[in-house]
Amino acid sequence: MTQGTQAGRLSILGMGPGDPELMTVKAARILRESPVIAWFCRHDRPGHARQIAGDLLPPTATTLRFAYPFTTEIAVSDPAYLVRMAAFYDDCARQVADHLLAGTDVALLCEGDPFLFGSAMYVFDRLHERFACTIVPGITAMSGCWSAAQRPMVHGDDVLCVIPGTLDEAALTQWLEQANAAVIMKLGRNLEKVRRALRAAGREARAIYVERATQPQQRSMKLADMTGPAPYFSIILVPGREGAR
Ligand SMILES: C[S@@+](CC[C@H](N)C(=O)[O-])C[C@H]1O[C@@H](n2cnc3c(N)ncnc32)[C@H](O)[C@@H]1O
Incomplete structure (x- = not known):
């Protein structure tokens, strides 16, 4: 200077x-x-x-x-x-x-x-x-995803766990077993490993897949209905308890 x-x-x-x-x-x-x-x-x-x-x-x-x-x-x-x-x-x-x-x-x-x-x-x-x-600060991808999918995520004392899909399968399973609600980021080529971990943790049925949230090509569906590779811009949501009022 x-x-x-x-x-x-x-x-x-x-x-x-x-x-x-x-x-x-x-x-x-x-x-x-x-x-x-x-x-x-x-x-x-x-x-x-x-x-x-x-x-x-x-x-x-x-x-x-x-x-x-x-x-x-x-x-x-x-x-x-x-x-x-x-x-x-x-x-x-x-x-x-x-x-x-x-x-x-x-x-x-x-x-x-x-x-x-x-x-x-x-x-x-x-x-x-x-x-x-x-x-x-910016609006996070996960906020964009749960808003796009119209899925309330955490109620009351639910614990939300944000998990990188790059973890190994055992660690993914362990975190998914503990959390009430979860967000899994960085899917891409980790998708099938994440799917197996969700199944092992008993969370697959509630899992929602969201791709390119808030962008024109946005799409979301039950993970069970998602076939094919996941792009980089994709997330899996596991909402916490159902509709607490
Ligand atoms: C390196 S992280 C960046 C996260 C970002 N800083 C945030 O606040 O959300 C990249 C990951 O964010 C997620 N991501 C970013 N934008 C997204 C979008 N529009 N739709 C779905 N997932 C997205 C994907 O899981 C992607 O692999």
Whole structure:
């Protein structure tokens, strides 16, 4: 940072589950005002958060597109995953820091809420002690899913468990046995393993499958009626107790 220059602020913006109308007023304002805008994406895709932002992105903004080195969900315990992802996030944080040190604000877009399985957390972890940060919460994918499916989820003292589908089958089964209500995220190629765990835990009959919630291609159905592969943007809901009044 040159002498006299004040560092920029990092704003991490939750963009919601897909429908741009579900972005907060605050996220939309910061997005429109940001001179540098960053987002994560697969190397072959535009990026979900970027798509939600649409034409709110100022045409004059400098953009930073952070393409993941992997395209599938890999267990976070895999050492190769940890090493390559750490290097990737180091590089993303360095690019953001370069702009902040030059005195320029940066907005980092994130699907759903940034602090729920969001990649932006890894940039935040690397930068928050050096730079001023604002975190704008977003509507989560699971809220989008249970609203789309019109399924009340937790009543009274029900316990809700949010489970990544990347866990092994025994762990999935154990969590599903304990929880009154559950949300299973990161399905993709984990779908059949998750289905077996739901069956083993006696929860398959109540399970609802929701795909691309709040987006034009949204669909939801009983898991038992779902055939074929699950896309990345899909969730299973296991509602808690039935209709407490
Ligand atoms: C890396 S996590 C990001 C979660 C996000 N930060 C949030 O607050 O919901 C990605 C997972 O979220 C779920 N997801 C995100 N958007 C979704 C949508 N519109 N419909 C269904 N599932 C979605 C999928 O399970 C996907 O694998």
